[in-house]
Amino acid sequence: MTLLRVQHLSKSFSKNFAVQDVNFTLNEGECGALLGPNGAGKSTTLKMLTGILTPSQGEIMFYGKKSGDFRHLIGYLPQEPKMHPWMTGREALRFMGQLSHMEKRDLDDRVEELLSLLGIKKAANRHVSTYSGGMKQRLGIAQAIIHRPKLVIMDEPVSALDPIGRREMLDLLKSIKQETTILFSTHILHDVKELSDRVFIINQGQVVVNSTFNQLIADHQQPVFFIEAERNIDQWTKSLQSKSETIEATEALGNQARIRVNDIAKARKELLMMIERDEIPLQRFEIMQTTLEEIFLKMVKQ
Ligand SMILES: Nc1ncnc2c1ncn2[C@@H]1O[C@H](COP(=O)(O)OP(=O)(O)O)[C@@H](O)[C@H]1O
Ligand SMILES: [Mg+2]
Incomplete structure (x- = not known):
């Protein structure tokens, strides 16, 4: 089933196109990678999908529908996640769940489940300001999936991590992939090899390759x-x-x-x-x- 369809999506800032006529689809259960160098238009594309930016042109369809509030379907990990440093990890997670209107009982259980799954249970009562980069990133993933979204959008989830953090994060994403559809951006082709079913290579605002990883290798x-x-x-x-x-x-x-x-x-x-x-x-x-x-x-x- 097609979860996401993007058609002729464009975004310009002043007169410059950051994203120009982007088309792709993502099926339920797939993991898609938006791969491109810095400045290619990855973050801008993902921000339009989440509703943070309004497209200049084009359409975004979830389950075949063009209009409506799709935010409950989406979880989002920004490229530079900002969390309140004075909250504990557990509080930050609860706060995000409350913003998604989760029922209290469900939220309580889900918070504890994710703290365990993401290995931050021991640090759950510590302020976020004391967390390492890797821990903040894991908390960022937890807040993105707390409301069990149909699609998790992650903007460069592994780019800023050291090699051990990267490994952990890639393994974590593999387990999340079992449960939900993922669209993530990266500028590293190796990440794509491990995780994704489909790869969309974006360059100067345009998708230049829309393929599977294996096909990309076979072709090139x-x-x-x-x-x-x-x-x-x-x-x-x-x-x-x-x-x-x-x-x-x-x-x-x-x-x-x-x-x-x-x-x-x-x-x-x-x-x-x-x-x-x-x-x-x-x-x-x-x-x-x-x-x-x-x-x-x-x-x-x-
Ligand atoms: N708010 C903005 N105002 C003006 N230009 C922007 C803005 N956001 C992004 N851009 C420009 O759009 C292009 C694509 O940026 P971005 O989507 O952040 O690329 P990526 O995430 O692939 O590195 C870049 O040239 C960037 O400078
Ligand atoms: Mg970016």
């Missing part, structure tokens, strides 16, 4: 030759592209080179021939695949 992963020599081969590497049609891009890294190609067999033959002819003192010659970062950079450079 390319063979890369890794070459290492006993001396600097920067000049040699740079000269390669004009000498072979199969070479799409080169990266000179001192004694090493990465060469992206479109035909493995042809490239292997040609590269080995040029290595021999130019007397490159070869140490390593290896065939790899483009990294996730390279695919992402290729997508957002288009």
